[in-house]
Amino acid sequence: MSALRQAVIGEHTATLEPPDLLVLTFRGVIRAPHVAAYAALRTELLADQRYLLTLADLRRVEGVEPACRRSIAAIRDERAQATAFVGGSFRFRVVAELIANAARVFAHRKLAFRFFPDEASARSWLTEMRRTLRGA
Numbered sequence: 001m002s003a004l005r006q007a008v009i010g011e012h013t014a015t016l017e018p019p020d021l022l023v024l025t026f027r028g029v030i031r032a033p034h035v036a037a038y039a040a041l042r043t044e045l046l047a048d049q050r051y052l053l054t055l056a057d058l059r060r061v062e063g064v065e066p067a068c069r070r071s072i073a074a075i076r077d078e079r080a081q082a083t084a085f086v087g088g089s090f091r092f093r094v095v096a097e098l099i100a101n102a103a104r105v106f107a108h109r110k111l112a113f114r115f116f117p118d119e120a121s122a123r124s125w126l127t128e129m130r131r132t133l134r135g136a
């Protein structure tokens with residue numbers, strides 16, 4: 001994919017940075033329909049990828065609906081995934097850990113994720129993960 005593509009999901013934006021990085025910028029409250037829209041968009045934009053790389057900017061998140069946990073856990077994708085979160089409250093980090101652990105155990109998904117204080121360090125880690133996942 002050669003062109004930059006962008007979509008708006010509620011108050012949030014999703015931007016595909018070729019060749020393989022999906023950048024999500026969240027604002028306000030993350031709701032279950034936003035998660036479903038994100039999953040559909042990811043399927044559309046990254047269908048031909050063997051792995052998934054995501055940069056999720058959480059610095060302007062005000063909250064997450066409880067129903068989002070079920071929506072996230074329901075996403076079915078067997079591909080290896082690496083997600084770098086920028087920002088995020090302590091509570092969000094705990095919830096993310098629970099969801100990721102459940103997805104690893106019950107859905108047998110290969111997930112790697114980390115939280116970073118800034119975008120530069122998140123992008124650096126994703127570059128390392130790209131090399132790792134391409135070799136897998």
